Amino acid sequence: MGSYQIMTGNEACARAAIAAGMSFFAGYPITPATEIAELCSELLPQNNGVYMQMEDEIASIGAIIGASAAGKKVMTATSGPGFSLMQENLGWAHINEIPCVIVDVMRKGPSGGSATLPAQADIMQTKWGSHGDYRSLVVVPNSVEEIYTETIRAFNLAEKYRQPVILLYDAVLAHMSEKIYVRDLDEIEIINRSKPSCDKKDYNPFNYESSKVAPLASFGEGYKIHFSGLTHDETGFPVSNQNTTGLEVLIHHLFDKIDDNYDKDIKKYETFMVDDADVLVVSIGITSRSAKAAVAAARKQGIKAGLFRPITMWPFPHDDFSRINLKSKAIVTAEMNNGQLNQVVIEDIDRNQKLVMKNLYDGNQIRDIDILNSIIEANKYEQ
Amino acid sequence: MNNDIYSKYLVKLPTMWCPGCGNGIVLQAIIRSIDEMDLDLDKVVFVSGIGCSSRAVNYLNFDCMHTNHGRAIAFATGIKMANPELKVIVLTGDGDCASIGGNHLIHACRRNIDLTIICMNNSNYGMTGGQYSPTTPIGSITKTSIYGSYEPPFDLCDLTKSAGASFVARAATYYPVQMKNIIKNAINHKGLSFVDCASDCPSLYGRLNRLSDAANMMSLWKDRLVTIKQAETMSSEQLQGKVIWGEFVNNNDREEYCDIYARNISKAKESING
Numbered sequence: 276m277g278s279y280q281i282m283t284g285n286e287a288c289a290r291a292a293i294a295a296g297m298s299f300f301a302g303y304p305i306t307p308a309t310e311i312a313e314l315c316s317e318l319l320p321q322n323n324g325v326y327m328q329m330e331d332e333i334a335s336i337g338a339i340i341g342a343s344a345a346g347k348k349v350m351t352a353t354s355g356p357g358f359s360l361m362q363e364n365l366g367w368a369h370i371n372e373i374p375c376v377i378v379d380v381m382r383k384g385p386s387g388g389s390a391t392l393p394a395q396a397d398i399m400q401t402k403w404g405s406h407g408d409y410r411s412l413v414v415v416p417n418s419v420e421e422i423y424t425e426t427i428r429a430f431n432l433a434e435k436y437r438q439p440v441i442l443l444y445d446a447v448l449a450h451m452s453e454k455i456y457v458r459d460l461d462e463i464e465i466i467n468r469s470k471p472s473c474d475k476k477d478y479n480p481f482n483y484e485s486s487k488v489a490p491l492a493s494f495g496e497g498y499k500i501h502f503s504g505l506t507h508d509e510t511g512f513p514v515s516n517q518n519t520t521g522l523e524v525l526i527h528h529l530f531d532k533i534d535d536n537y538d539k540d541i542k543k544y545e546t547f548m549v550d551d552a553d554v555l556v557v558s559i560g561i562t563s564r565s566a567k568a569a570v571a572a573a574r575k576q577g578i579k580a581g582l583f584r585p586i587t588m589w590p591f592p593h594d595d596f597s598r599i600n601l602k603s604k605a606i607v608t609a610e611m612n613n614g615q616l617n618q619v620v621i622e623d624i625d626r627n628q629k630l631v632m633k634n635l636y637d638g639n640q641i642r643d644i645d646i647l648n649s650i651i652e653a654n655k656y657e658q
Numbered sequence: 659m660n661n662d663i664y665s666k667y668l669v670k671l672p673t674m675w676c677p678g679c680g681n682g683i684v685l686q687a688i689i690r691s692i693d694e695m696d697l698d699l700d701k702v703v704f705v706s707g708i709g710c711s712s713r714a715v716n717y718l719n720f721d722c723m724h725t726n727h728g729r730a731i732a733f734a735t736g737i738k739m740a741n742p743e744l745k746v747i748v749l750t751g752d753g754d755c756a757s758i759g760g761n762h763l764i765h766a767c768r769r770n771i772d773l774t775i776i777c778m779n780n781s782n783y784g785m786t787g788g789q790y791s792p793t794t795p796i797g798s799i800t801k802t803s804i805y806g807s808y809e810p811p812f813d814l815c816d817l818t819k820s821a822g823a824s825f826v827a828r829a830a831t832y833y834p835v836q837m838k839n840i841i842k843n844a845i846n847h848k849g850l851s852f853v854d855c856a857s858d859c860p861s862l863y864g865r866l867n868r869l870s871d872a873a874n875m876m877s878l879w880k881d882r883l884v885t886i887k888q889a890e891t892m893s894s895e896q897l898q899g900k901v902i903w904g905e906f907v908n909n910n911d912r913e914e915y916c917d918i919y920a921r922n923i924s925k926a927k928e929s930i931n932g
């Protein structure tokens with residue numbers, strides 16, 4: 276039996292991470308993510324876990340990658356400025372397929388921006404932030420309860436697919452308190468990375484068969500694992516610049532292992548009243564709650580509105596969205612930035628469909644009435 | 659010479675280093691020191707950043723992590739804290755650990771975490787083609803100081819000592835046996851140990867500064883190197899242009915970070931039980 280508890284989003288994130296088996300957290304304080312670090316510093320040592328306050332965010336993600344290679348389940352938490360600093364090491368974790376969870380609690384940018392104000396302007400950065408080709412895995416909860424469950428799912432995906440997973444939410448969700456249902460530990464599905472069973476001499480840290488993920492040995496177990504940020508083959512040792520196939524196969528693998536398994540347990544989204552929707556609202560996180568209220572209000576006025584809410588933001592469920600979108604005449608994107616989700620859905624929009632953008636970046640949340648007005652405007656469109 | 663030592667500790671030869679490069683001497687001193695110790699080789703992890711020097715891990719038959727430029731110490735800190743049983747050795751260059759990674763270096767020293775950091779100090783950025791680094795002597799010609807370098811250099815031993823490292827030494831490729839012994843002491847030391855390995859880059863620094871060839875560069879060290887003991891009796895004028903080598907700090911009184919953290923865990927547990 277679980278229980279109902281009241282907590283903030285940041286508290287839910289820290290508690291869920293520990294429930295998922297996280298035993299190593301390294302971080303650097305930053306509004307609006309700091310409470311995650313604070314709670315980890317209190318709770319982790321009680322269970323022999325490690326909390327480390329590093330000298331900066333570059334060191335924080337470096338330390339968790341190292342700890343993951345030594346066998347721990349790991350997490351760091353930050354906001355835009357720190358997330359920007361982490362990008363180079365994030366790429367290192369991708370190319371070496373190191374499981375780790377990175378929380379980006381979005382505040383208004385760019386730069387220092389407005390530290391205490393919410394935003395949703397890191398959507399694209401979580402997909403493209405680091406240089407080079409790689410496949411991002413990003414989850415975007417919209418409530419305190421979903422922060423709890425999605426944090427656990429983020430760990431499961433990271434361990435299963437051996438790569439970084441980003442948990443993305445904003446300053447409002449971070450700091451607001453909600454009543455949530457917390458399941459008992461034995462009711463929660465927890466996935467741990469698979470460990471090698473082969474002879475130690477035969478172990479390769481990577482497997483580049485398309486959808487496979489190699490088991491991950493830990494440092495100190497005698498496997499003599501080789502990790503390198505240079506383009507490497509399955510042994511982990513660098514590939515020569517003349518070996519074009521070798522240089523390509525690693526990239527294929529980073530994409531295939533996610534794309535080939537996408538429909539199994541990576542894809543996730545919520546739909547609300549989409550079956551006959553003329554106007555489809557697309558929104559994530561805290562804004563999607565205003566959007567849902569706006570859709571309900573539109574329905575009361577006789578407008579056939581619906582909501583499409585990605586929970587796995589990246590990779591975006593283009594196929595499903597296109598199918599759902601077939602019947603609608605207009606799309607409304609509602610987001611706390613100057614236009615990012617609209618660039619995602621535009622790929623799936625027919626030239627006969629209208630796109631109405633509701634953007635806000637003055638530090639306020641988008642009200643349901645404002646989204647309702649966008650729905651009404653979109654509904655006027657004659658195809 | 660026993661060749662076994664190579665097949666036992668290295669996965670492949672030759673290395674990518676230029677003829678006359680000091681990195682091979684340092685790598686050899688490292689594996690010879692390990693060969694003389696009674697370590698569980700499965701529990702030794704090498705971590706490096708980016709640079710010619712950091713490439714050393716690509717030849718080692720151990721658990722290895724070749725990380726990003728300057729970041730080796732941060733990754734190594736995570737490895738050590740995740741499993742304090744491991745011997746974690748960082749291989750780095752003067753640019754890697756003192757420029758882009760300088761912040762991680764001083765904070766690792768401050769914590770006195772049990773890592774061994776071995777810096778192959780060739781006074782320039784080798785991998786990118788010979789630009790000046792934070793240890794390039796004033797007046798040197800490099801690819802980015804063709805009129806003579808003008809930035810004051812760091813003395814990495816002074817830096818790590820003041821930042822709190824509990825073992826600080828300088829060794830030189832000119833004295834490989836002594837280098838091996840110093841590295842052995844560093845690895846055996848509990849707490850942060852830092853070894854600055856004075857080395858040469860004949861292909862870039864040597865060529866640009868018209869120091870003839872690798873053999874000539876090596877012979878120049880003969881007059882420049884003075885031991886800590888010799889230096890004690892020398893005036894500051896006499897010490898001009900000299901490089902002091904030996905063990906500057908070997909202090910077992912400072913508590914090591916993993917032990918400090920273990921006390922934090924005890925306190926946390928008391929707080930929930932009490």
Ligand SMILES: Cc1ncc(C[n+]2csc(CCOP(=O)(O)OP(=O)(O)O)c2C)c(N)n1
Nearest residue numbers: 709710711727751752753754782783784785
């Ligand atoms: C973030 C980043 N900046 C710059 C570089 C380019 N780079 C590669 S190695 C290097 C300098 C290496 O110098 P040092 O650490 O002294 O090592 P050496 O090659 O001399 O052994 C630089 C600047 C890089 N790889 N990454």
